[in-house]
Amino acid sequence: MATSSANVDLDGNPIRPLTICMIGAGGFIGSHLCEKLMVETQHTVLAVDVYNDKIKHLLEPDSLPWANRIQFHRLNIKNDSRLEGLIKCSDLTVNLAAICTPADYNTRPLDTIYSNFIDALPVVKYCSENNKRLIHFSTCEVYGKTIGSFLPQDSPLRQDPAYYILKEDTSPCIFGSIEKQRWSYACAKQLIERLIYAEGAENGLEFTIVRPFNWIGPRMDFIPGIDGPSEGVPRVLACFSNNLLRREPLKLVDGGESQRTFVYIKDAIEAVHLMIENPARANGHIFNVGNPNNEVTVRQLAEMMTKVYAKVSGEDSIENPTIDVSSKEFYGEGYDDSDKRIPDMAIINKQLGWDPKTSLWDLLESTLTYQHRTYAEAIRQSIAKPVAS
Ligand SMILES: NC(=O)c1ccc[n+]([C@@H]2O[C@H](COP(=O)([O-])OP(=O)(O)OC[C@H]3O[C@@H](n4cnc5c(N)ncnc54)[C@H](O)[C@@H]3O)[C@@H](O)[C@H]2O)c1
Numbered sequence: 097m098a099t100s101s102a103n104v105d106l107d108g109n110p111i112r113p114l115t116i117c118m119i120g121a122g123g124f125i126g127s128h129l130c131e132k133l134m135v136e137t138q139h140t141v142l143a144v145d146v147y148n149d150k151i152k153h154l155l156e157p158d159s160l161p162w163a164n165r166i167q168f169h170r171l172n173i174k175n176d177s178r179l180e181g182l183i184k185c186s187d188l189t190v191n192l193a194a195i196c197t198p199a200d201y202n203t204r205p206l207d208t209i210y211s212n213f214i215d216a217l218p219v220v221k222y223c224s225e226n227n228k229r230l231i232h233f234s235t236c237e238v239y240g241k242t243i244g245s246f247l248p249q250d251s252p253l254r255q256d257p258a259y260y261i262l263k264e265d266t267s268p269c270i271f272g273s274i275e276k277q278r279w280s281y282a283c284a285k286q287l288i289e290r291l292i293y294a295e296g297a298e299n300g301l302e303f304t305i306v307r308p309f310n311w312i313g314p315r316m317d318f319i320p321g322i323d324g325p326s327e328g329v330p331r332v333l334a335c336f337s338n339n340l341l342r343r344e345p346l347k348l349v350d351g352g353e354s355q356r357t358f359v360y361i362k363d364a365i366e367a368v369h370l371m372i373e374n375p376a377r378a379n380g381h382i383f384n385v386g387n388p389n390n391e392v393t394v395r396q397l398a399e400m401m402t403k404v405y406a407k408v409s410g411e412d413s414i415e416n417p418t419i420d421v422s423s424k425e426f427y428g429e430g431y432d433d434s435d436k437r438i439p440d441m442a443i444i445n446k447q448l449g450w451d452p453k454t455s456l457w458d459l460l461e462s463t464l465t466y467q468h469r470t471y472a473e474a475i476r477q478s479i480a481k482p483v484a485s
């Protein structure tokens with residue numbers, strides 16, 4: 097895998113220290129990107145978010161070696177006039193802010209559309225008007241369903257990669273009908289991608305669009321009832337972690353037949369680091385960032401996580417480790433799903449020489465070790481606590 101050295105880019109040019117306005121810096125991806133930039137580079141981060149719990153370890157104490165290179169700005173980009181000033185005094189803006197948990201797409205469709213489209217508009221506008229570079233986080237979900245999913249079940253064409261590999265410049269974007277509000281998120285992300293592209297074409301905005309394919313690792317989402325709402329539904333890694341920590345069966349939505357490719361957050365962050373430090377190679381591009389070698393069905397993911405968790409916790413798994421639930425029961429009316437997501441890697445490989453390296457087993461082993469260490473005792477105590485009458 098290509099890595100950028102501390103001082104020169106992939107073409108041997110010196111890398112000057114940048115000021116980066118990172119919006120959504122307090123989230124899962126933001127926390128890992130801040131960590132990378134603090135520990136391995138000389139860049140400065142203006143970290144914008146409404147929360148900072150996941151980056152507290154980078155903000156305090158004042159004696160940290162990077163203390164003068166990171167500032168936290170608690171603000172909501174929906175309604176805060178400070179945003180333009182922060183973008184203006186930065187060299188680059190990285191926009192990660194979004195509602196991006198599937199349980200919200202069909203239950204809070206308005207918030208989802210506003211968050212992923214309307215709230216991103218000023219960010220794009222301020223970057224364009226002030227000639228500032230933008231790295232915007234979209235999603236693999238803009239591809240929607242694969243062409244192959246519309247073929248008859250027994251069609252041999254379903255095995256042909258041409259019908260399922262997702263390519264940035266040629267694959268169509270196939271969403272379900274309007275009442276399947278699951279796709280409101282993907283549609284909002286697609287429209288903001290189109291707007292950014294148009295700003296590049298008409299007004300010369302220097303942009304890079306990132307399409308993450310299921311990045312997973314420590315600090316992803318929350319564990320319901322411990323550091324998030326008891327009834328909350330996070331993404332699958334946290335749902336299954338929660339079930340394993342509580343010794344409950346893992347819930348397989350609609351049989352767990354959907355397929356995903358999972359990439360380790362630390363591999364994926366390396367790709368973003370390369371984009372930041374190689375603007376000449378990254379500007380004007382849309383990049384898939386995922387690991388095509390780590391494909392599993394959700395059922396296989398549940399089985400592997402059960403085995404890995406038994407290994408890292410030293411506890412035997414329960415007798416019936418999985419249970420089937422319908423998507424209507426789990427997510428409510430209007431849910432739908434992506435059938436299969438395999439990223440084509442040609443563009444990122446050619447432009448940045450990036451390839452993921454961590455296997456699914458290895459990334460689950462380090463992530464579930466973290467989950468066990470971070471949450472097992474808190475869960476034990478919450479279960480032991482008598483319920484108030
Ligand atoms: N994690 C993945 O695998 C994945 C996959 C596809 C796309 N993405 C995209 O990557 C981006 C980051 O994802 P993540 O997994 O880190 O999600 P996350 O929810 O952990 O992080 C998003 C952060 O944005 C902040 N935010 C949201 N609205 C805000 C607002 N109005 N003002 C200020 N801050 C706000 C949230 O507080 C949160 O900390 C999102 O745009 C998401 O759509 C992620």
Ligand SMILES: O=c1ccn([C@@H]2O[C@H](COP(=O)(O)OP(=O)(O)O[C@H]3OC[C@](O)(CO)[C@H]3O)[C@@H](O)[C@H]2O)c(=O)[nH]1
Nearest residue numbers: 196198235237310330331332335347348349354394433
């Ligand atoms: O307890 C559970 C939770 C989920 N599933 C199923 O797992 C699949 C993956 O679900 P999840 O990780 O929550 O999200 P998606 O992959 O569907 O979508 C995300 O992908 C990228 C992003 O844009 C941002 O992260 C987001 O939209 C899915 O099939 C669920 O039904 C389960 O069986 N049990």
